[in-house]
Amino acid sequence: MSVARMKDLTVRVDTGRWSATVVDGARLDLAGGSVTALLGDSGSGKSMLARALAGTLPATAEASGTLEVPSVAYVPQSGADAFSSSHTVGEQLREIAEPRGTDLAAACDRALYPADRLDLYVEQHSGGEIDRAALAAGFLAAPELLIVDEPSSSVDDGLAEVLWSALGAYPREMVPGAAVLVITSDIGLMSHSGIVDSVVMLRDGRVIADDEAAAVLGSDDPYISRFLGAYLGR
Numbered sequence: 216m217s218v219a220r221m222k223d224l225t226v227r228v229d230t231g232r233w234s235a236t237v238v239d240g241a242r243l244d245l246a247g248g249s250v251t252a253l254l255g256d257s258g259s260g261k262s263m264l265a266r267a268l269a270g271t272l273p274a275t276a277e278a279s280g281t282l283e284v285p286s287v288a289y290v291p292q293s294g295a296d297a298f299s300s301s302h303t304v305g306e307q308l309r310e311i312a313e314p315r316g317t318d319l320a321a322a323c324d325r326a327l328y329p330a331d332r333l334d335l336y337v338e339q340h341s342g343g344e345i346d347r348a349a350l351a352a353g354f355l356a357a358p359e360l361l362i363v364d365e366p367s368s369s370v371d372d373g374l375a376e377v378l379w380s381a382l383g384a385y386p387r388e389m390v391p392g393a394a395v396l397v398i399t400s401d402i403g404l405m406s407h408s409g410i411v412d413s414v415v416m417l418r419d420g421r422v423i424a425d426d427e428a429a430a431v432l433g434s435d436d437p438y439i440s441r442f443l444g445a446y447l448g449r
C-alpha cells in the first residue's frame with residue numbers, strides 16, 4: 216500500500232540573480248514497509264525533491280504539483296541543521312520523544328549516537344556525532360515517511376553498514392508499514408546492504424528510472440549504467 220505520493224512535482228528556484236527548474240514533473244509512489252533509494256548526479260535535484268516532500272523547501276524555491284504525504288521527518292545531510300544551538304541535543308531529542316512515547320535510548324543506539332553526549336550542545340559534537348544525533352531524532356519522531364539525506368557520508372564503512380541496517384529495520388520493525396526514502400551517493404554500500412527495495416533516479420530534475428532495485432542496478436540504459444559504473448567501478 217502506498218504511504219506517500221507525488222505527481223507532477225515541479226520545483227523552481229529564483230534567487231533574484233539566478234532562476235531554474237530544479238525538479239521537473241517528478242512522480243513518485245512510496246510503498247509502506249519499503250526502503251527507496253534516490254540517486255542522481257550532484258545537482259540533479261535529489262535534496263530539493265526530498266525537501267518538497269518534507270515541506271522544508273528553502274524560501275527561494277517554490278513547488279507545484281500534487282503531494283500526498285503523511286507524517287514526515289527529514290534528516291538533513293548536515294545533522295547540525297536539525298538542531299537549534301540554544302538547547303542541548305538531549306533536551307531537543309527528549310522534546311521529540313516525550314509526546315510520542317518513543318524510546319530515547321533505543322533510538323540513540325540504532326543511530327549509533329553515543330548517549331553520553333546528550334548533555335552537549337550542537338557545536339560541542341563532531342560532525343559525525345551530530346549527523347547520528349539527527350538520525351536518532353528522525354527515528355524518535357516515528358513518522359510514516361522518514362527521509363534521510365546521505366546517511367553514511369560521515370562514518371567509516373563498518374559503522375555505515377550498521378546505519379544502513381537500521382534504516383532497513385525502520386519500516387519493518389521500528390514503525391511497521393512506514394516508508395523510508397534515502398538519498399545516497401554510496402551506491403556500493405547501498406547495494407551491499409540489501410535493504411533497498413526500489414531505486415528512483417533523477418537526471419536534471421527529471422525521474423529517469425523508478426523500479427525495483429535489481430532492475431535499476433542491472434539497467435543497460437547507457438546513462439544509468441555509466442552513472443552506476445562510476446561508483447561501482449565496473
Ligand SMILES: Nc1ncnc2c1ncn2[C@@H]1O[C@H](COP(=O)(O)OP(=O)(O)OP(=O)(O)O)[C@@H](O)[C@H]1O
Nearest residue numbers: 228230237256257258259260261262263264273275
Ligand atoms: N537554497 C537554494 N536556493 C536556490 N537554489 C538551490 C538551493 N539549494 C539548491 N539549489 C539548486 O537546486 C539544484 C538542485 O540541488 P539539490 O541540492 O537538490 O541537488 P542534489 O541532487 O541533492 O545534489 P548533491 O548530491 O550535490 O547534494 C542545484 O542546481 C542547486 O544549485
